[in-house]
Amino acid sequence: MFDRVESEFVTFFNVTCGICIILMLTVILISTSRRRNVSENVPDNVVLLYQVGRGPYAPSSSPFPLKLETFLRMYKIPYMNDHSGKFSSKGKTPWIKYNGVSVADSEFCIEFLKRKRNIDKEKISPFLKATGRALQKLTEENLYWTMCYSMFVENQDMIATVMPQYRGWRLKLLVIILSRVLRLEMWGHGIGRHSTNDIWHIGKEDICALSNYLGERMFFLGDEPHEVDCALFGMLAQIIYHMPNSPHEKLIKEKHNNLSSYCKRMKDLYWPDWNERCYNVLTPKDDMGKIYFNY
Numbered sequence: 387m388f389d390r391v392e393s394e395f396v397t398f399f400n401v402t403c404g405i406c407i408i409l410m411l412t413v414i415l416i417s418t419s420r421r422r423n424v425s426e427n428v429p430d431n432v433v434l435l436y437q438v439g440r441g442p443y444a445p446s447s448s449p450f451p452l453k454l455e456t457f458l459r460m461y462k463i464p465y466m467n468d469h470s471g472k473f474s475s476k477g478k479t480p481w482i483k484y485n486g487v488s489v490a491d492s493e494f495c496i497e498f499l500k501r502k503r504n505i506d507k508e509k510i511s512p513f514l515k516a517t518g519r520a521l522q523k524l525t526e527e528n529l530y531w532t533m534c535y536s537m538f539v540e541n542q543d544m545i546a547t548v549m550p551q552y553r554g555w556r557l558k559l560l561v562i563i564l565s566r567v568l569r570l571e572m573w574g575h576g577i578g579r580h581s582t583n584d585i586w587h588i589g590k591e592d593i594c595a596l597s598n599y600l601g602e603r604m605f606f607l608g609d610e611p612h613e614v615d616c617a618l619f620g621m622l623a624q625i626i627y628h629m630p631n632s633p634h635e636k637l638i639k640e641k642h643n644n645l646s647s648y649c650k651r652m653k654d655l656y657w658p659d660w661n662e663r664c665y666n667v668l669t670p671k672d673d674m675g676k677i678y679f680n681y
């Protein structure tokens with residue numbers, strides 16, 4: 387009996403994933419066919435960062451591209467953006483090309499660039515390094531999924547707000563893809579098996595933990611920003627700027643304003659051009675192909 391149910395679920399999972407992938411590739415092909423390709427004009431030692439495009443109130447509508455681009459700015463690594471929506475060979479975004487080498491996953495991209503550019507290891511104690519990793523994993527592997535549930539499952543109207551580039555049938559298709567894919571991913575993760583109230587309880591506890599740990603510090607590991615701040619800022623900025631009136635945003639605004647102040651410090655420090663890099667104006671400035679930190 388169980389084997390039959392499991393087999394039927396696996397079949398449903400594979401068919402659904404196949405359909406979603408086909409639909410997603412269709413949208414991507416349509417989108418990329420209308421945008422210029424900058425990959426042929428990348429100088430040596432310049433990172434080409436592939437991402438999904440700018441967000442309306444933050445430079446990305448996803449936490450992971452914002453994390454990676456903030457890292458590039460933190461260490462002043464020369465880079466260019468490609469907002470065509472092209473995915474990596476792993477089917478992931480963001481990803482990078484550096485001197486002909488492709489690397490997928492924001493964390494692997496950071497580790498790769500630190501090796502290739504001989505970026506010194508941060509002068510922090512093993513205890514603080516372990517603490518930073520724990521905070522990052524709490525945020526990226528736990529809090530993130532509660533945000534996905536809130537934005538793309540519970541309140542799908544937010545998708546149009548976060549991704550204004552998509553309209554009409556392309557928006558409807560995107561909503562179907564994101565909702566179904568994320569439901570499956572959350573089920574596999576485990577968090578998707580909980581009730582709405584339970585999922586929000588997890589998100590609430592994670593936000594409280596981050597706020598309590600940050601306290602009155604300027605940054606999460608002290609008075610100076612560190613690599614882990616790129617990840618935490620990338621995630622928290624999505625809540626503050628792209629999830630208005632969500633339970634997550636309301637909780638931060640009403641009880642944990644130190645997280646808002648923290649995001650403002652990171653924003654002022656690494657994103658003086660924040661407004662120019664957002665898509666919330668009639669004629670947003672296109673930085674496709676622009677080289678940052680090209681000294």
